[in-house]
Amino acid sequence: MSKLKRKTIIALIILGGIVLLLILHINFNVNPIIEQVSTKEVNALAEVAIHSACDEVLSDYLFLNMVDYIMDKDGNLQMVTTNTALINSISRKAIDASQKKIETLGKEGVPIPLGSLTGITMLSGQGPDVFIKVFPIGSVNSSFSSEFIAAGINQTRHKIMLNVFADIKVVMPGADNVVRTNTEILLCENLIIGKVPEVYFGTHNLNDLLNLIP
Numbered sequence: 001m002s003k004l005k006r007k008t009i010i011a012l013i014i015l016g017g018i019v020l021l022l023i024l025h026i027n028f029n030v031n032p033i034i035e036q037v038s039t040k041e042v043n044a045l046a047e048v049a050i051h052s053a054c055d056e057v058l059s060d061y062l063f064l065n066m067v068d069y070i071m072d073k074d075g076n077l078q079m080v081t082t083n084t085a086l087i088n089s090i091s092r093k094a095i096d097a098s099q100k101k102i103e104t105l106g107k108e109g110v111p112i113p114l115g116s117l118t119g120i121t122m123l124s125g126q127g128p129d130v131f132i133k134v135f136p137i138g139s140v141n142s143s144f145s146s147e148f149i150a151a152g153i154n155q156t157r158h159k160i161m162l163n164v165f166a167d168i169k170v171v172m173p174g175a176d177n178v179v180r181t182n183t184e185i186l187l188c189e190n191l192i193i194g195k196v197p198e199v200y201f202g203t204h205n206l207n208d209l210l211n212l213i214p
């Protein structure tokens with residue numbers, strides 16, 4: 001074997017070793033940092049996107065007629081009824097708007113400062129942005145929840161929330177990471193004057209709430 005061929009083989013072995021070490025470094029050191037940082041950033045940006053989408057949808061609605069509180073002759077809460085058609089309309093439009101916002105987020109990419117990917121605290125947030133590609137998996141989903149909170153003597157605060165769920169895939173070198181987001185949107189908040197039965201407190205699912213008739 002000629003001296004030139006020997007040097008070429010040695011150079012290729014060294015180069016292959018460097019590439020292998022680089023791949024191992026990315027998999028065992030860089031990827032966990034990217035996963036941690038991207039999960040935090042994606043959650044934050046997804047929450048902003050979903051809040052923005054829902055604000056646009058909710059601005060078209062007046063929630064005074066969303067919930068009706070039926071009281072007895074003594075002024076105590078007897079039953080809670082909701083406008084199902086209104087709730088379903090809000091849910092559908094909020095899902096569609098959120099899906100579009102997240103898709104737009106995916107096209108733009110999630111900016112992460114290069115220093116944050118080093119794992120060094122002093123460099124966190126420093127340096128140029130590296131854009132991580134993200135895109136939603138499947139459809140955005142939602143559910144409603146309800147909460148009764150004691151607000152004083154004979155007073156109860158009632159909240160109805162829209163919970164928007166989305167699975168977002170983060171594309172990383174050699175691997176992907178799925179971030180599951182859950183954003184809570186306050187739909188309406190009312191103050192009930194009068195006694196509220198204990199059975200209502202601790203209720204979180206709106207469907208369960210509708211079935212509660214003291």
